[in-house]
Amino acid sequence: MSLNRKPIPVNDAVALVLENITLMDTETVSYLDAHDRILANDLVATHDVPLFTKSAMDGFAIRARDSEGASGDNRIPFKVVEEVPAGSTSDYELQPNEAFRIMTGAEIPESADTVVMFEQAKETEDGFTVRKTFTSGDNIAVQGEESKKGDVILEKGALINPGTVAVLATFGYSEVEVFKKPEVGVLSTGSELLDVNEPLVRGKIRNSNSPMILAQLKRAGIEGKRYHLQSDDLETLYENINDMLEEVDIIITTGGVSVGDYDLLPKIYDKLGAEVLFNKVAMRPGSVTTVSRLGDKMLFGLSGNPSACYSGFELFVRPAIQAMMSSEKVYAPFIDAELDEDFTKPNPFTRFIRAEIHYVDGKVYAKPSGFNKSNAVTSIAKSNGVIVLPGGTRGFEKGDAVKVMMTDVTSGSDNFGVK
Amino acid sequence: MSLNRKPIPVNDAVALVLENITLMDTETVSYLDAHDRILANDLVATHDVPLFTKSAMDGFAIRARDSEGASGDNRIPFKVVEEVPAGSTSDYELQPNEAFRIMTGAEIPESADTVVMFEQAKETEDGFTVRKTFTSGDNIAVQGEESKKGDVILEKGALINPGTVAVLATFGYSEVEVFKKPEVGVLSTGSELLDVNEPLVRGKIRNSNSPMILAQLKRAGIEGKRYHLQSDDLETLYENINDMLEEVDIIITTGGVSVGDYDLLPKIYDKLGAEVLFNKVAMRPGSVTTVSRLGDKMLFGLSGNPSACYSGFELFVRPAIQAMMSSEKVYAPFIDAELDEDFTKPNPFTRFIRAEIHYVDGKVYAKPSGFNKSNAVTSIAKSNGVIVLPGGTRGFEKGDAVKVMMTDVTSGSDNFGVK
Structure with a gap:
């Protein structure tokens, strides 16, 4: 087998994936179901905001x-002639020293030009008095000051978050066109793998990568499809993958991409006629990660190593899913953090390590998972991010500045954090 | 009405909410549906990890x-006597200079004690040669080195994330007991509000707070129930809220908590006999936020101001939902960021401002939404966090250090970021 695969840098590998994706079709959904989707068209203001000049206060x-x-010393009295609750209007023409009692959000009648807050007025029998001179426009929100009818509020590719939903509602968009979510199939390979309910057999372990990736997909808003491999021979695997290609846009496999005698994926890609974008990445773990394209389908061959599998999903699959939906923010954010534990092993390649991220007084701390073998399982079960350690000759110490990939941030970033 | 409400600090208000919640019951779900749920019991290792001593390499x-x-100069030859793929085992007793060909994850046969990686061996006709002395234990993962049978891996209250799902799978937990999610009802009050499909009428605006909160609930993993208010009088509102109390654990209302003449919620709480935990918070906007408890139900009276409504949900409702599920991380993380725009308005109270958070080279930047009126709608539609400006006499400038509440982080924090 090809021991001589040529490793490419992580950022080049990510860029190659993004260049090769095919855009999804669009669909129309209710604005109430639009949260977390990606806009397929510019969102245009259907009216001024505020819609009319209104009171900003009671x-x-x-x-x-x-x-x-x-x-x-010279309080000026006003007489209240009418009430204007929110939702009401008045065309009454104010005479000198007359006032409307008005509520927040109500239209300012034509003849008034400022609002005295309750707290600024002293009530009298038929009205109130004031002790200062008011300026035209006080406590008033003017029609169109926040946006004009026809303004492009958001461009195609923007994520629809709760604020966006509010804006859709404001402009009367009860439906909105968004990109369809890709269908994703997950298949773990490896004859050592048992399903969760199978009794343990000597030499075998339970499959944890498939359920983990299905959960990572859920976190990314995708309900993945799980496929079961009957046996680990070339022909069966080929048939499995062929079946998956009929049903999904993205195939994720775990295991079988290394140089072991039973690593069949390279042969499968060859047999399918898929274009291998890369089959070695200058990173640890997960150097054997392989991504291929077959027409408009993407095939992600992630390593069977659970850490590599986890990072490989977040580095390559999640951005691809986002890009297929035309998202303007396809990457996980990478932010500065302080290393919470020594990581003394020097590594020539960029290393991605699952981590427990926590926050104290605005600072971000990252504790590498699985390095300390005695608590590896606990820290993996708690991990909510990935530490990026740049390649180099030295190790790292507690307190060192590192970058972490924030796998738990739903809104993404428009730039990739690894150079 | 009570103009003399006494404001309490934000952190005291949050603490009061958390002290008053009632824990949800538990339910059993498939491990494949467990992502994003909260563990109702400690997660205990059902076997050692690794389960058996195995090869870490091919x-x-x-x-x-x-x-x-x-x-x-003195390569030592070995003869391969048997193959051990992952999932297989061998009881063959190695004789001097004999070897197993072994794959990653396969059980190490009793008579072997170290693994030579393919890259460290030069193949010969019936085996291979090596050019260095190997140490017992090289490239081997020892049974139980990561956890022992019976170890508590995670405690009750932990979030089930993708790593946790992998651990559940590893230990054969096909089902897991989790806390039920609370049922949440959302009702907007205000006779100025039109539904999304209604034609615009002079003086009225479309309801954007309910859809926004439903989206915030979705982001928090909750499918909220939307309630429609028929009319804005005390009796109808009372009946509506009474109906909601039959069906949900949490009621969120927007509007109607201020000192305006049509702010009915205070009267409703009184009529219901609900205990008002607080009705004024030392923050802007949203000072009139009111939280009440009636038996094991929580009633959140959020301000009708969209910004206050948004922050109020993230500050009070989301932590309450998390606490009702016994989560150990109920708060949004607060992290250090750089202010991306001047915010010159001095404010005596802590101010919460929706913001666009973005990330460059590991740094976090926050641009206040809605301050610059001309792009208010766009920046609200893009907002993915909340800037916290501490109360004080001065304004803030671009480049100043601020804290942001990360509303888009799904995993939470165990400490509240506002003192």
């Missing part, structure tokens, strides 16, 4: 000029 | 002592 709408000269 | 399993004295 209080009294007056003509500012009527308050001129007011002071603590 | 290569040859030998007796280390047979390689003693090997060098470039």
Whole structure:
């Protein structure tokens, strides 16, 4: 087998994946189901915001000029002539020293130009008095000051988050066109793998990679399909993958991409006529990660090593899924953190290590999972991010500055954090 | 109405909410549906990890002592007597200078004690040669080195993330007991509110708070129930809320908690006999946020101001939901960021401002939404976090260090970021 695969840098590998994806079709969904989807068209304002000039406070709408000269010694009285609750309007023409009692959000009647807050007024029998001069426009939100009808509010490719849903509602978009989510199939290979309910047999272990990836897909908003491999021979695996190609847009396999005698994926890619984008990446673990393309389908051959599998999904698959939906933020954010434990092993290649991220006083701390073998399982079960250790000759110490890939951030980033 | 409400600090308000929640019951779910749920019991290792002593590499399993004295000039030959693929085992007793061809993950036969990687061996007709002395234990993962049968891997209250799902699978937990998610109902009050499909009427606006909160609930993993208010009078609102109390664990209302003439919620809480935990918080916007408890139900009266409504949900409701499921990390993480725009308005109270968070070279930047009125709608539609500006007499400038509440992080934090 090809021991001589040529490793490419991680960022080149990610870029190659993104260049090779095919855009999904679009579909129309209710604005109430649109959270977490990607806009397929620009979102355009259907009216000014605010829609009309309105009160920003509960209080009294007056003509500012009527308050001129007011002071603590010379309180100026106003008479309340009408009430304007939110949702109501009035066309009454204010006369000198008359006022509307008005609620937040109500339209400012034409003849008023400022709002006195309740807290600024002293109530009287038929109205109130003020002790200062008000300026035209106080406590008023002017029609169109936040956006004009026809403005492009968001561009195609933006994530629909709760704020976006509010904006869709505001503009009366009860439906919105979004990119379809890709269908993703997951298949673990390896004759040593037992399913969760099977009794343990000497030499075998339970399959944890498939369920882990299905959970990573869920976190990415995708309900993946799980496939079961009957046996680990070339022909069966080929048939399995052929069946999957009929049903999904993305195939994720785990295991079988290394140089072991039973690593069949390279032969399968060859037999399918898939274009191998890369089959070796300058990173640890997961150097044998292989990504191929067959027409508009992507095939991700992740390592069977659970850590490599986890990072490989977050580095390559998740951005590909986002890019297929035309997202403008396909990457996980990478942020500065402080290493919480020594990691003394020097590594020539960029290393990705699952980590427990925690936050104290605004600082981000990252504790590498699985390095300390005695608590490996616990720290893997708790891991919520990935530490990136750049390749070099030295190890790292507790307190060193490192970058972490934030796998638990749903909104993404527009730039990749590994150079 | 009570203009004299006494404001309490934000952190005291959050603590009061958490003290008053009632724990949800538990339910059993498939490990494949367990992602994002909270463990109701400690997760205990059902076997050692690794389950058996196994090869960590593809290569040859030998007796280390047979390689003693090997060098470039004195390559020591080994004969391959058997193959051990992953999932297989062998009880063959190695004789001097014999070897197993072995794959990653395969059980190490009793008579071997070290693994020579393929890359460290030069193949010969019936085996291979080595050029260095190997040490017992090289490239071998020893049974139980990562965890022992009976170890508590995670404690009750831990979030089940993709790594946790992998651990559940490893230990054969096809089902797992988790806390039920609370049922949450959302009701917007205000006679100025139109539904998304209604034609615009002078003085009225479309309801955006309910859809926004439903999306915030989705982001928090909860499918909320939307309630429609028929009219804005006390009796109807009372009946609506009474109906909701029959069906949900948490009621979120927006609007109607202020001092306006039509702010009915305080009267409703009174009529229901609900215990008001607080009705004024030392923060802006959203100072009128009111939280009440009625038996084991929580009633969140959020402000009708969209920004206050958004922050109020993230500050009070989301932690309450997490706490009801006994989560050990109920808060959003607060992290250090750089302010990306001036915010010159001084404010005596802690201010929460929706923000666009973005990431460059590991640094976190936060741009306040809605402060710059001309792009308010766009920046609200893009907001993915909340800036916390501590109360004080001065404004803030671009480049200042601020803290941001990361509303898009699914895994949470065990400490609250506002003192």
